[in-house]
Amino acid sequence: QVQLQESGPGLVKPSQTLSLTCTVSGYSISSGISYWSWIRQPAGKGLEWIGRIYTSGSTKYIPSLKSRVTISVDTSKNQFSLKLFSVTAADTAVYYCAREGPGMGLFDYWGQGTLVTVSS
Amino acid sequence: QSVLTQPPSASGTPGQRVTISCSGSSSNIGTNYVYWYQQLPGMAPKLLIYGKNQRPSGVPDRFSGSKSGTSASLAISGLRSEDEADYYCATWDDSLSGPVVFGGGTKLTVL
Numbered sequence: 001q002v003q004l005q006e007s008g009p010g011l012v013k014p015s016q017t018l019s020l021t022c023t024v025s026g027y028s029i030s031s032g033i034s035y036w037s038w039i040r041q042p043a044g045k046g047l048e049w050i051g052r053i054y055t056s057g058s059t060k061y062i063p064s065l066k067s068r069v070t071i072s073v074d075t076s077k078n079q080f081s082l083k084l085f086s087v088t089a090a091d092t093a094v095y096y097c098a099r100e101g102p103g104m105g106l107f108d109y110w111g112q113g114t115l116v117t118v119s120s
Numbered sequence: 121q122s123v124l125t126q127p128p129s130a131s132g133t134p135g136q137r138v139t140i141s142c143s144g145s146s147s148n149i150g151t152n153y154v155y156w157y158q159q160l161p162g163m164a165p166k167l168l169i170y171g172k173n174q175r176p177s178g179v180p181d182r183f184s185g186s187k188s189g190t191s192a193s194l195a196i197s198g199l200r201s202e203d204e205a206d207y208y209c210a211t212w213d214d215s216l217s218g219p220v221v222f223g224g225g226t227k228l229t230v231l
Binding site: 037046047048049052060061062063096100103104105106107108110111112113 | 163164165166167171176222225
């Protein structure tokens with residue numbers, strides 16, 4: 001059974017870097033037929049796709065966040081990570097990691113989500 | 121403002137059939153598959169519909185999806201109280217360098 005679990009600080013100060021890791025179990029992240037994505041959801045609002053990484057290391061980000069985000073993968077730990085730089089209160093949200101594919105936008109397994117609050 | 125437009129709310133009584141619409145454009149819904157997700161309160165979204173009206177294992181056949189031109193719809197027949205949730209459509213957009221785009225979500229209330 002495929003499971004994803006987000007981890008990382010729940011509180012980040014403005015202008016600092018938000019760092020989250022997603023640990024995948026029950027499936028090898030390097031199997032090569034899936035993408036690995038991050039999605040966020042501000043309280044009471046809709047879903048926003050942040051970006052994805054393929055096991056080759058190639059990435060794709062939403063244009064509005066492209067200058068502030070990096071997604072990386074560690075196949076040895078079966079993990080992938082999100083870094084969002086220079087955060088503001090607008091980045092406060094529940095962050096989900098998800099397995100994507102074979103179609104773009106097809107998220108078949110999700111983590112439970114982790115709330116990250118940006119506040120001093 | 122979401123790239124895909126959904127009504128903010130919908131409602132129905134138990135046993136009824138309800139539909140939720142998702143409107144886009146030729147660069148997203150018009151050329152790509154549309155996926156539907158159900159999000160129960162406090163939970164992560166769950167994939168409901170993918171491909172050409174396919175359902176993952178465990179999703180009842182009361183849920184069905186369709187697409188016509190630049191719009192898509194999710195239909196729920198035999199409405200049940202446990203269907204009360206937020207529903208999101210999603211696809212990817214060729215004109216925006218291919219990001220995944222979501223609708224704003226529709227809150228379904230079972231009266």
